[in-house]
Amino acid sequence: MVKKLTPMSEDFNQWYTDIIQEAKLADYSPVKGTMVIRPYGYALWEHIQAYLDKRFKETGHQNAYFPLLIPKSFIEKEADHVEGFSPELATVTHAGGKELEEPLIIRPTSETIINHMFSKWIKSHRDLPMLINQWANVVRWEMRTRLFLRTSEFLWQEGHTAHQTKEEATEEALQMLDIYEEFTQNIAAVKVIKGTKSEIEKFAGAKVTYSIEAMMLDRKALQAGTSHELGQNFSKAFEIQYSDENNQLAHPYQTSWGVSTRLIGMIIMAHGDDKGLKLPPAIAPTQCVVIPIIPKNSDSEHILTIARGIKDLLPGIRVHIDDRTEVSPGFKFNEWELKGVPIRIEIGPKDIEQNSVVVARRDVEDSKKPMALDSLNEDIPALLDLIQRDMLKVTEEFLEINTHHVEDMDELIKKLNDTEGFVSCYWSEDKEDELKIKELTKATIRCYPLENTNQEISVNKPNIEGKFVIFSKSY
Amino acid sequence: MVKKLTPMSEDFNQWYTDIIQEAKLADYSPVKGTMVIRPYGYALWEHIQAYLDKRFKETGHQNAYFPLLIPKSFIEKEADHVEGFSPELATVTHAGGKELEEPLIIRPTSETIINHMFSKWIKSHRDLPMLINQWANVVRWEMRTRLFLRTSEFLWQEGHTAHQTKEEATEEALQMLDIYEEFTQNIAAVKVIKGTKSEIEKFAGAKVTYSIEAMMLDRKALQAGTSHELGQNFSKAFEIQYSDENNQLAHPYQTSWGVSTRLIGMIIMAHGDDKGLKLPPAIAPTQCVVIPIIPKNSDSEHILTIARGIKDLLPGIRVHIDDRTEVSPGFKFNEWELKGVPIRIEIGPKDIEQNSVVVARRDVEDSKKPMALDSLNEDIPALLDLIQRDMLKVTEEFLEINTHHVEDMDELIKKLNDTEGFVSCYWSEDKEDELKIKELTKATIRCYPLENTNQEISVNKPNIEGKFVIFSKSY
Numbered sequence: 002m003v004k005k006l007t008p009m010s011e012d013f014n015q016w017y018t019d020i021i022q023e024a025k026l027a028d029y030s031p032v033k034g035t036m037v038i039r040p041y042g043y044a045l046w047e048h049i050q051a052y053l054d055k056r057f058k059e060t061g062h063q064n065a066y067f068p069l070l071i072p073k074s075f076i077e078k079e080a081d082h083v084e085g086f087s088p089e090l091a092t093v094t095h096a097g098g099k100e101l102e103e104p105l106i107i108r109p110t111s112e113t114i115i116n117h118m119f120s121k122w123i124k125s126h127r128d129l130p131m132l133i134n135q136w137a138n139v140v141r142w143e144m145r146t147r148l149f150l151r152t153s154e155f156l157w158q159e160g161h162t163a164h165q166t167k168e169e170a171t172e173e174a175l176q177m178l179d180i181y182e183e184f185t186q187n188i189a190a191v192k193v194i195k196g197t198k199s200e201i202e203k204f205a206g207a208k209v210t211y212s213i214e215a216m217m218l219d220r221k222a223l224q225a226g227t228s229h230e231l232g233q234n235f236s237k238a239f240e241i242q243y244s245d246e247n248n249q250l251a252h253p254y255q256t257s258w259g260v261s262t263r264l265i266g267m268i269i270m271a272h273g274d275d276k277g278l279k280l281p282p283a284i285a286p287t288q289c290v291v292i293p294i295i296p297k298n299s300d301s302e303h304i305l306t307i308a309r310g311i312k313d314l315l316p317g318i319r320v321h322i323d324d325r326t327e328v329s330p331g332f333k334f335n336e337w338e339l340k341g342v343p344i345r346i347e348i349g350p351k352d353i354e355q356n357s358v359v360v361a362r363r364d365v366e367d368s369k370k371p372m373a374l375d376s377l378n379e380d381i382p383a384l385l386d387l388i389q390r391d392m393l394k395v396t397e398e399f400l401e402i403n404t405h406h407v408e409d410m411d412e413l414i415k416k417l418n419d420t421e422g423f424v425s426c427y428w429s430e431d432k433e434d435e436l437k438i439k440e441l442t443k444a445t446i447r448c449y450p451l452e453n454t455n456q457e458i459s460v461n462k463p464n465i466e467g468k469f470v471i472f473s474k475s476y
Numbered sequence: 477m478v479k480k481l482t483p484m485s486e487d488f489n490q491w492y493t494d495i496i497q498e499a500k501l502a503d504y505s506p507v508k509g510t511m512v513i514r515p516y517g518y519a520l521w522e523h524i525q526a527y528l529d530k531r532f533k534e535t536g537h538q539n540a541y542f543p544l545l546i547p548k549s550f551i552e553k554e555a556d557h558v559e560g561f562s563p564e565l566a567t568v569t570h571a572g573g574k575e576l577e578e579p580l581i582i583r584p585t586s587e588t589i590i591n592h593m594f595s596k597w598i599k600s601h602r603d604l605p606m607l608i609n610q611w612a613n614v615v616r617w618e619m620r621t622r623l624f625l626r627t628s629e630f631l632w633q634e635g636h637t638a639h640q641t642k643e644e645a646t647e648e649a650l651q652m653l654d655i656y657e658e659f660t661q662n663i664a665a666v667k668v669i670k671g672t673k674s675e676i677e678k679f680a681g682a683k684v685t686y687s688i689e690a691m692m693l694d695r696k697a698l699q700a701g702t703s704h705e706l707g708q709n710f711s712k713a714f715e716i717q718y719s720d721e722n723n724q725l726a727h728p729y730q731t732s733w734g735v736s737t738r739l740i741g742m743i744i745m746a747h748g749d750d751k752g753l754k755l756p757p758a759i760a761p762t763q764c765v766v767i768p769i770i771p772k773n774s775d776s777e778h779i780l781t782i783a784r785g786i787k788d789l790l791p792g793i794r795v796h797i798d799d800r801t802e803v804s805p806g807f808k809f810n811e812w813e814l815k816g817v818p819i820r821i822e823i824g825p826k827d828i829e830q831n832s833v834v835v836a837r838r839d840v841e842d843s844k845k846p847m848a849l850d851s852l853n854e855d856i857p858a859l860l861d862l863i864q865r866d867m868l869k870v871t872e873e874f875l876e877i878n879t880h881h882v883e884d885m886d887e888l889i890k891k892l893n894d895t896e897g898f899v900s901c902y903w904s905e906d907k908e909d910e911l912k913i914k915e916l917t918k919a920t921i922r923c924y925p926l927e928n929t930n931q932e933i934s935v936n937k938p939n940i941e942g943k944f945v946i947f948s949k950s951y
Contacts, residue, residue, distance in 0.1 A: 028593065038540055038541040044539075065518050067512050068629055069544075075506070096617040
């Protein structure tokens with residue numbers, strides 16, 4: 002049964018939760034704060050993995066796997082790191098029927114264990130760069146959780162690299178940020194802003210944190226991925242040393258970078274509507290659903306045969322033929338709209354007479370139009386491309402319309418309190434002011450955008466000191 | 477530096493550990509009993525995953541992800557299950573800075589949490605069969621560990637299904653066993669025996685456990701995969717009920733099945749030699765390594781250019797050009813033999829003059845022979861196929877030679893104590909006798925082979941009661 006979703010305008014959070022449950026993306030698990038990723042949600046994760054894994058390998062990275070359980074003393078080796086993660090750690094105290102001598106932490110992230118291993122593997126400049134990625138689960142005990150966005154356990158990838166020079170590490174961190182942007186924009190069809198985090202918001206243990214920030218349909222920000230320059234913080238804490246070309250010992254410069262199942266939350270909240278999900282074709286598990294329309298007293302077998310044959314007309318497209326007889330076409334329309342399938346093809350006796358089908362786009366209202374069966378193999382792939390581009394464009398325009406520029410602190414506070422959306426300004430980088438804004442508006446610095454963003458170009462830089470910044474409430 | 481491996485004949489276990497470390501398949505981690513899977517070992521796992529995941533999907537299964545942490549009370553719901561796993565559990569008692577009200581168990585396997593979710597998802601016969609697979613890490617706290625074979629954490633896949641009838645569940649369990657056999661034989665090139673476990677050796681909570689058993693080069697058995705018929709044990713314990721076609725409530729029949737990173741241990745121990753790994757072409761991360769031979773005063777650029785060009789002659793083959801200048805060809809030969817690359821191509825000035833290369837097989841000693849450059853694109857793929865088939869054949873013959881048939885209990889005990897290898901006989905299925913054999917010989921029932929195995933065909937069934945069985949020492 003397709004239940005009525007809570008309308009987005011009525012309660013955005015409830016709309017989000019309804020969609021996840023009704024479209025069977027995920028379910029609550031009996032352990033507080035954790036979730037079950039159901040097959041339809043996991044299929045999205047598999048597409049995310051396939052794309053990113055390919056790009057990581059093309060840029061020279063190799064996958065490996067490090068232990069889930071980390072000695073507590075490891076977490077404590079890097080001072081900022083332990084401070085950042087302490088409140089969220091889950092601890093194993095007993096195993097194999099005995100109390101452990103040293104408690105083990107379930108990894109909240111793997112910098113510590115990976116850098117311990119790097120200290121064994123990196124001996125010479127010939128071992129550098131070391132470019133490792135891991136696909137894994139991590140646990141961060143969260144007080145307030147939300148499906149996909151913030152759960153006590155989540156799936157992610159974490160890249161960890163070591164380089165001879167600071168410049169190489171910077172280049173690596175920015176390269177991976179670019180790959181994340183490429184994924185969100187070209188595959189997930191969500192416009193993002195690339196930038197640098199403030200000192201307050203950066204990763205515990207990093208010198209510089211870069212992020213990509215997306216705007217959700219409720220105009221809040223979602224941090225979709227991060228890439229960190231770690232400097233020599235961890236290589237010093239874990240005593241990673243190599244002998245360089247002149248036989249001098251040196252500590253490498255490092256990076257780490259990650260995206261998670263949170264990206265699924267982003268896709269839901271950047272594209273959906275009151276009918277359900279809208280999935281970009283590049284990531285949709287089903288790109289095209291075919292629904293046979295069988296009026297009473299018509300030759301159902303004939304219609305079904307032609308409907309099933311459409312799959313063969315569309316090689317390389319992920320097509321599903323919904324030939325269920327126990328539910329009506331109207332029921333099927335609702336269900337596949339809920340599931341966000343980009344293209345629906347209807348085919349009934351009249352269409353067959355005219356050697357055509359009726360095609361409807363999920364991303365655009367009232368888009369039904371006929372399409373000739375003979376040219377489907379060209380028209381459907383072209384339409385999928387168009388939908389992909391249009392969906393990105395919609396998020397670009399939405400971001401632009403809902404980003405406001407202000408000139409001073411009072412205006413900033415007023416704008417953040419009165420309006421949903423991103424607010425840009427030139428900012429002194431003062432930490433106390435940043436905390437004051439958070440207290441008064443609940444908004445934080447999302448990022449200092451990297452140069453040449455649309456946001457910055459569209460405003461005149463005033464004659465004041467400061468760095469172009471974006472504030473927003475966020476997930 | 478390539479270190480000398482301990483010879484297999486001198487100390488098989490040390491040989492195994494040496495290979496893993498020297499070929500950089502895995503490394504010890506600082507947490508006792510756990511390991512780090514290094515990129516070369518992880519690449520093998522990725523090939524295992526790619527093959528099996530495709531077959532699981534082709535047979536109608538979908539991937540999903542369930543939580544790592546399971547309430548302790550869940551584990552206790554199925555009586556045999558908790559008894560089987562209790563000694564190996566790792567327990568989280570504290571999280572987010574507080575003691576938990578109910579301790580959480582790190583999954584040793586996911587029957588309990590998955591069947592809890594099934595009880596929410598399965599309501600009607602239309603929801604069946606439910607065919608779910610999960611790729612995940614699990615933790616079983618082991619006292620005596622060995623890299624890949626038995627570690628406190630390992631990676632695996634676990635399939636969990638629910639069906640209307642017992643027959644369907646049996647069919648499913650056997651289908652998955654067949655897929656595992658297909659993988660080990662066609663991809664890993666290791667002959668296996670399919671069979672049923674004894675009551676004593678079966679999975680805690682199963683009605684019937686099927687397994688595939690392989691023979692390692694030290695003639696011990698390795699259980700390479702298992703598939704279980706769970707009957708209604710878990711569907712009753714977790715109250716999974718559906719209404720059937722007649723609106724009657726019924727408990728489904730279930731299966732679960734899994735293989736793990738242990739398969740990597742199998743590949744090492746079924747194929748290697750004193751020089752290192754021998755990887756079957758279908759799973760080798762590098763199938764063909766090209767080593768340019770550059771004598772002093774020769775035109776090194778010319779040789780290197782031709783060597784690098786070989787990659788383009790072999791589309792679809794995983795080719796690596798080893799163009800390092802800081803190490804000698806002999807060093808490279810040793811290194812790639814250690815890493816088990818199936819084919820080595822050498823190319824030097826004389827070969828270039830004759831428009832040919834020298835090709836050596838890793839699986840056969842003294843196999844160097846010339847091959848014309850012009851026909852490489854046909855000859856190399858054909859040779860890879862031949863190597864794949866030959867490697868399987870070697871394991872088939874080894875298994876046959878090292879399987880001995882006995883006629884009575886005394887002979888069984890004597891054979892198991894005096895000889896390495898499998899010992900077959902007709903067996904009463906008496907539990908006390910089975911335990912006695914284990915005590916006296918350290919061997920266990922590996923399986924009751926499914927019908928028509930070579931082993932059974934080759935002996936005359938005597939006029940005694942009993943079931944054809946295979947005993948062996950095992951990993």
